[in-house]
Amino acid sequence: MKHARNNDLSDRRSAAAEAKSALLNAFRTARTTDEPTRLARQAERATITAAREERRLKRERMKRDEAERQAAERQAAAAAALRAETEALEVAERNRIARVIDDEAARKAERDRRYANRKARRA
Known part of the structure:
Protein backbone atom coordinates (compact mmCIF):
# COMPACT_ATOMS: atom_id res chain seq x y z
CA MET A 1 0.00 0.00 0.00
CA LYS A 2 1.29 3.38 -0.98
CA HIS A 3 1.69 5.84 1.85
CA ALA A 4 0.51 9.27 1.00
CA ARG A 5 1.65 12.19 3.05
CA ASN A 6 -1.85 13.42 3.75
CA ASN A 7 -3.50 10.41 5.34
CA ASP A 8 -6.45 11.31 7.43
CA LEU A 9 -7.50 9.19 10.36
CA SER A 10 -10.55 7.96 8.51
CA ASP A 11 -8.42 6.94 5.52
CA ARG A 12 -6.04 4.99 7.77
CA ARG A 13 -8.92 3.33 9.60
CA SER A 14 -10.67 2.30 6.40
CA ALA A 15 -7.39 0.98 4.96
CA ALA A 16 -6.77 -1.05 8.13
CA ALA A 17 -10.32 -2.42 8.06
CA GLU A 18 -9.94 -3.36 4.37
CA ALA A 19 -6.60 -5.07 5.07
CA LYS A 20 -8.13 -6.93 8.00
CA SER A 21 -11.12 -8.09 5.95
CA ALA A 22 -8.80 -9.08 3.09
CA LEU A 23 -6.73 -11.21 5.51
CA LEU A 24 -9.90 -12.73 6.95
CA ASN A 25 -11.21 -13.55 3.47
CA ALA A 26 -7.86 -15.03 2.50
CA PHE A 27 -7.91 -17.17 5.63
CA ARG A 28 -11.45 -18.36 4.93
CA THR A 29 -10.67 -19.27 1.32
CA ALA A 30 -7.45 -21.02 2.32
CA ARG A 31 -9.34 -22.93 4.98
CA THR A 32 -12.06 -24.07 2.58
CA THR A 33 -9.53 -25.06 -0.09
CA ASP A 34 -7.41 -26.92 2.47
CA GLU A 35 -10.43 -28.72 3.94
CA PRO A 36 -9.86 -32.07 2.13
CA THR A 37 -6.16 -32.18 3.02
CA ARG A 38 -6.95 -31.17 6.60
CA LEU A 39 -9.50 -33.96 6.86
CA ALA A 40 -6.99 -36.39 5.34
CA ARG A 41 -4.34 -35.30 7.87
CA GLN A 42 -6.83 -35.70 10.71
CA ALA A 43 -7.76 -39.17 9.48
CA GLU A 44 -4.08 -40.09 9.18
CA ARG A 45 -3.42 -38.84 12.71
CA ALA A 46 -6.40 -40.82 13.97
CA THR A 47 -5.10 -44.02 12.35
CA ILE A 48 -1.61 -43.38 13.77
CA THR A 49 -3.10 -42.80 17.21
CA ALA A 50 -5.22 -45.94 16.97
CA ALA A 51 -2.19 -48.00 15.86
CA ARG A 52 -0.12 -46.54 18.70
CA GLU A 53 -2.83 -47.40 21.22
CA ALA A 67 4.32 -61.90 34.47
CA GLU A 68 1.66 -64.63 34.73
CA ARG A 69 4.01 -67.14 33.09
CA GLN A 70 6.83 -66.24 35.48
CA ALA A 71 4.47 -66.48 38.46
CA ALA A 72 3.33 -69.91 37.28
CA GLU A 73 6.97 -71.00 36.85
CA ARG A 74 7.84 -69.75 40.35
CA GLN A 75 4.83 -71.57 41.77
CA ALA A 76 5.75 -74.78 39.92
CA ALA A 77 9.36 -74.48 41.10
CA ALA A 78 8.21 -73.97 44.69
CA ALA A 79 5.92 -77.00 44.43
CA ALA A 80 8.74 -79.09 42.94
CA ALA A 81 11.11 -77.97 45.70
CA ARG A 114 27.40 -115.50 72.35
CA TYR A 115 24.62 -117.91 73.32
CA ALA A 116 25.97 -120.54 70.89
CA ASN A 117 29.53 -120.08 72.28
CA ARG A 118 28.28 -120.47 75.83
CA LYS A 119 26.37 -123.63 74.88
CA ALA A 120 29.48 -124.95 73.12
CA ARG A 121 31.64 -124.38 76.19
CA ARG A 122 29.17 -126.20 78.43
CA ALA A 123 28.89 -129.17 76.18
Whole structure:
Protein backbone atom coordinates (compact mmCIF):
# COMPACT_ATOMS: atom_id res chain seq x y z
CA MET A 1 0.00 0.00 0.00
CA LYS A 2 1.29 3.38 -0.98
CA HIS A 3 1.69 5.84 1.85
CA ALA A 4 0.51 9.27 1.00
CA ARG A 5 1.65 12.19 3.05
CA ASN A 6 -1.85 13.42 3.75
CA ASN A 7 -3.50 10.41 5.34
CA ASP A 8 -6.45 11.31 7.43
CA LEU A 9 -7.50 9.19 10.36
CA SER A 10 -10.55 7.96 8.51
CA ASP A 11 -8.42 6.94 5.52
CA ARG A 12 -6.04 4.99 7.77
CA ARG A 13 -8.92 3.33 9.60
CA SER A 14 -10.67 2.30 6.40
CA ALA A 15 -7.39 0.98 4.96
CA ALA A 16 -6.77 -1.05 8.13
CA ALA A 17 -10.32 -2.42 8.06
CA GLU A 18 -9.94 -3.36 4.37
CA ALA A 19 -6.60 -5.07 5.07
CA LYS A 20 -8.13 -6.93 8.00
CA SER A 21 -11.12 -8.09 5.95
CA ALA A 22 -8.80 -9.08 3.09
CA LEU A 23 -6.73 -11.21 5.51
CA LEU A 24 -9.90 -12.73 6.95
CA ASN A 25 -11.21 -13.55 3.47
CA ALA A 26 -7.86 -15.03 2.50
CA PHE A 27 -7.91 -17.17 5.63
CA ARG A 28 -11.45 -18.36 4.93
CA THR A 29 -10.67 -19.27 1.32
CA ALA A 30 -7.45 -21.02 2.32
CA ARG A 31 -9.34 -22.93 4.98
CA THR A 32 -12.06 -24.07 2.58
CA THR A 33 -9.53 -25.06 -0.09
CA ASP A 34 -7.41 -26.92 2.47
CA GLU A 35 -10.43 -28.72 3.94
CA PRO A 36 -9.86 -32.07 2.13
CA THR A 37 -6.16 -32.18 3.02
CA ARG A 38 -6.95 -31.17 6.60
CA LEU A 39 -9.50 -33.96 6.86
CA ALA A 40 -6.99 -36.39 5.34
CA ARG A 41 -4.34 -35.30 7.87
CA GLN A 42 -6.83 -35.70 10.71
CA ALA A 43 -7.76 -39.17 9.48
CA GLU A 44 -4.08 -40.09 9.18
CA ARG A 45 -3.42 -38.84 12.71
CA ALA A 46 -6.40 -40.82 13.97
CA THR A 47 -5.10 -44.02 12.35
CA ILE A 48 -1.61 -43.38 13.77
CA THR A 49 -3.10 -42.80 17.21
CA ALA A 50 -5.22 -45.94 16.97
CA ALA A 51 -2.19 -48.00 15.86
CA ARG A 52 -0.12 -46.54 18.70
CA GLU A 53 -2.83 -47.40 21.22
CA GLU A 54 -3.12 -50.92 19.80
CA ARG A 55 0.65 -51.42 20.12
CA ARG A 56 0.55 -50.12 23.70
CA LEU A 57 -2.27 -52.53 24.58
CA LYS A 58 -0.37 -55.39 22.93
CA ARG A 59 2.75 -54.54 24.98
CA GLU A 60 0.69 -54.46 28.15
CA ARG A 61 -0.89 -57.83 27.29
CA MET A 62 2.55 -59.30 26.60
CA LYS A 63 3.91 -57.95 29.90
CA ARG A 64 0.90 -59.31 31.79
CA ASP A 65 1.22 -62.71 30.08
CA GLU A 66 4.95 -62.81 30.83
CA ALA A 67 4.32 -61.90 34.47
CA GLU A 68 1.66 -64.63 34.73
CA ARG A 69 4.01 -67.14 33.09
CA GLN A 70 6.83 -66.24 35.48
CA ALA A 71 4.47 -66.48 38.46
CA ALA A 72 3.33 -69.91 37.28
CA GLU A 73 6.97 -71.00 36.85
CA ARG A 74 7.84 -69.75 40.35
CA GLN A 75 4.83 -71.57 41.77
CA ALA A 76 5.75 -74.78 39.92
CA ALA A 77 9.36 -74.48 41.10
CA ALA A 78 8.21 -73.97 44.69
CA ALA A 79 5.92 -77.00 44.43
CA ALA A 80 8.74 -79.09 42.94
CA ALA A 81 11.11 -77.97 45.70
CA LEU A 82 8.51 -78.87 48.31
CA ARG A 83 8.01 -82.31 46.73
CA ALA A 84 11.77 -82.87 46.57
CA GLU A 85 12.17 -81.86 50.20
CA THR A 86 9.31 -84.15 51.25
CA GLU A 87 10.77 -87.04 49.26
CA ALA A 88 14.22 -86.41 50.77
CA LEU A 89 12.75 -86.50 54.27
CA GLU A 90 10.89 -89.72 53.47
CA VAL A 91 14.08 -91.32 52.08
CA ALA A 92 16.02 -90.22 55.16
CA GLU A 93 13.32 -91.68 57.41
CA ARG A 94 13.36 -94.96 55.47
CA ASN A 95 17.15 -95.09 55.68
CA ARG A 96 17.04 -94.45 59.43
CA ILE A 97 14.46 -97.21 59.88
CA ALA A 98 16.58 -99.59 57.76
CA ARG A 99 19.67 -98.79 59.89
CA VAL A 100 17.72 -99.42 63.09
CA ILE A 101 16.49 -102.76 61.73
CA ASP A 102 20.02 -103.69 60.60
CA ASP A 103 21.46 -102.70 64.01
CA GLU A 104 18.78 -104.76 65.75
CA ALA A 105 19.54 -107.75 63.51
CA ALA A 106 23.28 -107.37 64.18
CA ARG A 107 22.66 -107.16 67.92
CA LYS A 108 20.50 -110.29 67.78
CA ALA A 109 23.14 -112.10 65.71
CA GLU A 110 25.81 -111.12 68.24
CA ARG A 111 23.57 -112.31 71.09
CA ASP A 112 22.89 -115.61 69.29
CA ARG A 113 26.63 -116.05 68.65
CA ARG A 114 27.40 -115.50 72.35
CA TYR A 115 24.62 -117.91 73.32
CA ALA A 116 25.97 -120.54 70.89
CA ASN A 117 29.53 -120.08 72.28
CA ARG A 118 28.28 -120.47 75.83
CA LYS A 119 26.37 -123.63 74.88
CA ALA A 120 29.48 -124.95 73.12
CA ARG A 121 31.64 -124.38 76.19
CA ARG A 122 29.17 -126.20 78.43
CA ALA A 123 28.89 -129.17 76.18
